Amino acid sequence: MYNKIFTTLLDIPKAWRAYVKIGPVLWAIPLASFLSVWEIVSRTGYFAAENVPAFTTVLLTLYSCMKMPDFTLRVAQSFLNLSVGILSALFVALPLSLITGLRSRLDLTLTPIIMLMGALPDLAILPIVVMWFGPGNTAAIMMAAVCAFFPIYFTVREGAKAIPQDYFHVATVFKSGKFSTTSKVILPAVFPNLVTGLRLSFDFVWEIILAIEIIARVTGIGTFIDSSVSAGSIEYAFAGVLAIGLIALSIDRLLFRTLENRIARWRE
Amino acid sequence: MTSQMEVLDVSKVYWDSEKVMSALQSITFGIERGQFVCIVGPSGCGKSTLLKIMAGLEKPSSGEVRFEGEPIIRPHNKISMVFQSFALFPWRTILENVEFGLETQGWSRDKRREAALECLEMVGLAECQRMYPKQLSGGMKQRVGIARALAVDPEIILMDEAFSAVDEFTAETLREEVVEVHLNTNKTFLLVTHNLPEAIELADKIVVLSARPGRVKDILDVDLERPRDKTGSDFVSIHKNIFYLLKEELESSIVKHKIRCIHEFQRLHDMEGR
Numbered sequence: 001m002y003n004k005i006f007t008t009l010l011d012i013p014k015a016w017r018a019y020v021k022i023g024p025v026l027w028a029i030p031l032a033s034f035l036s037v038w039e040i041v042s043r044t045g046y047f048a049a050e051n052v053p054a055f056t057t058v059l060l061t062l063y064s065c066m067k068m069p070d071f072t073l074r075v076a077q078s079f080l081n082l083s084v085g086i087l088s089a090l091f092v093a094l095p096l097s098l099i100t101g102l103r104s105r106l107d108l109t110l111t112p113i114i115m116l117m118g119a120l121p122d123l124a125i126l127p128i129v130v131m132w133f134g135p136g137n138t139a140a141i142m143m144a145a146v147c148a149f150f151p152i153y154f155t156v157r158e159g160a161k162a163i164p165q166d167y168f169h170v171a172t173v174f175k176s177g178k179f180s181t182t183s184k185v186i187l188p189a190v191f192p193n194l195v196t197g198l199r200l201s202f203d204f205v206w207e208i209i210l211a212i213e214i215i216a217r218v219t220g221i222g223t224f225i226d227s228s229v230s231a232g233s234i235e236y237a238f239a240g241v242l243a244i245g246l247i248a249l250s251i252d253r254l255l256f257r258t259l260e261n262r263i264a265r266w267r268e
Numbered sequence: 269m270t271s272q273m274e275v276l277d278v279s280k281v282y283w284d285s286e287k288v289m290s291a292l293q294s295i296t297f298g299i300e301r302g303q304f305v306c307i308v309g310p311s312g313c314g315k316s317t318l319l320k321i322m323a324g325l326e327k328p329s330s331g332e333v334r335f336e337g338e339p340i341i342r343p344h345n346k347i348s349m350v351f352q353s354f355a356l357f358p359w360r361t362i363l364e365n366v367e368f369g370l371e372t373q374g375w376s377r378d379k380r381r382e383a384a385l386e387c388l389e390m391v392g393l394a395e396c397q398r399m400y401p402k403q404l405s406g407g408m409k410q411r412v413g414i415a416r417a418l419a420v421d422p423e424i425i426l427m428d429e430a431f432s433a434v435d436e437f438t439a440e441t442l443r444e445e446v447v448e449v450h451l452n453t454n455k456t457f458l459l460v461t462h463n464l465p466e467a468i469e470l471a472d473k474i475v476v477l478s479a480r481p482g483r484v485k486d487i488l489d490v491d492l493e494r495p496r497d498k499t500g501s502d503f504v505s506i507h508k509n510i511f512y513l514l515k516e517e518l519e520s521s522i523v524k525h526k527i528r529c530i531h532e533f534q535r536l537h538d539m540e541g542r
Binding site: 164166167169170171172173174175176177180184185188189191265266267268 | 320323324325342343345347348349351353355357358359360368369371372373400401402416420
């Protein structure tokens with residue numbers, strides 16, 4: 001009998017087949033283990049429950065939060081500041097990076113000063129921006145825009161520099177004007193870089209939005225987390241963090257993954 | 269009767285920091301309607317520059333190129349081009365790539381789709397219309413490049429080393445297809461190449477350029493019957509002729525280089541002696 005158990009345990013091909021079969025959902029194993037360890041550690045009372053709430057508690061709190069207009073409005077406000085900031089950065093960074101990426105003389109003139117400004121830590125200028133614009137949404141949007149500008153600028157500039165000269169020859173030989181060369185050659189050619197730049201800036205901007213909310217008390221999800229911690233209702237802070245994580249994850253999956261998959265269809 | 273396209277005393281110089289580099293010097297020749305003309309020359313003789321000038325992509329320093337009597341200062345819509353690097357847009361499908369030239373001319377969607385498909389059929393790639401360039405081999409990509417050049421219904425097709433970036437077997441079939449297209453459409457073709465047998469196989473007329481700065485060394489008419497036999501005695505003797513012309517060129521440039529080296533060496537030797 002022991003012999004049988006032993007051979008079953010050692011049936012490596014069978015185990016391997018099972019492993020391959022669940023391949024697409026393998027990520028669920030470490031996730032489930034992490035969540036159960038969290039749940040068990042919290043429930044056993046090793047840490048005080050007011051410091052580490054159980055995962056299920058956080059989930060239930062988040063669910064009840066979503067019915068609170070205060071919570072949803074704050075999330076919406078943070079998200080709005082972030083989007084407006086990124087869009088305004090895009091509005092400036094895209095044309096500027098295309099110009100410097102395609103005209104080397106302008107690149108030599110402008111890029112050093114842009115690099116210098118990009119080297120400044122964003123948190124360092126935060127107090128100055130708050131002083132200029134007051135602790136409100138304007139300051140948050142400004143900070144988001146500043147943060148989003150540099151990743152977009154540098155990735156798109158690289159993309160524009162890498163456009164083969166022959167693409168422009170094709171455009172000229174086939175009588176494509178300035179406008180149609182921009183829309184049919186330059187923009188599609190830098191599109192992959194633009195997606196990378198937006199994705200990078202998205203990560204940076206989330207952080208800076210939360211920082212400005214917590215440091216300068218600009219109303220948003222950041223202040224919600226901060227006040228929940230101060231008020232001792234730690235499960236609300238956890239729910240806020242979870243909400244941000246879920247939003248960032250779904251944007252990454254729904255927006256950026258979709259775009260990247262489309263690009264992967266043609267990219268060499 | 270004037271030729272369809274005339275290159276009149278074209279020169280091109282570049283300013284390289286303080287030195288003036290002469291790339292082309294007084295190039296003059298004519299191309300008749302429906303001819304297949306090849307430009308051959310040692311590498312670096314400025315033959316690609318000449319083609320760019322003829323396409324209107326670059327301006328000559330002096331002289332001019334005329335198409336049906338009018339000087340070319342910018343690309344003409346009756347002159348299209350095939351590139352050595354294929355230069356297909358990777359984000360467009362094959363059909364969309366072929367449509368590019370028609371799009372910029374403002375054709376309606378259905379009409380340009382129809383015209384592009386017809387050109388794709390001509391190069392035997394109609395089934396690949398929905399694929400992206402990355403799914404195609406080099407030879408197929410160049411076929412798409414040829415289809416794109418044909419789609420705008422040009423009178424002259426300029427080809428810049430169009431068969432150099434693919435392997436020899438693929439190049440051979442591509443050449444056969446181009447000959448067929450040439451016979452069927454009676455368009456004028458101009459090919460820049462450094463591959464002599466290729467030039468003799470395709471051309472009605474061969475323009476031989478000298479080493480830098482490029483000058484017209486000789487213009488030969490090739491009246492061999494098509495399809496041409498590469499081992500035939502006429503083929504071989506033409507090959508020999510041009511080969512000697514080019515070899516002379518190369519040797520003279522090598523001799524010049526050697527003499528320059530000897531002078532330099534002598535100068536250094538003198539300096540050391542002092």
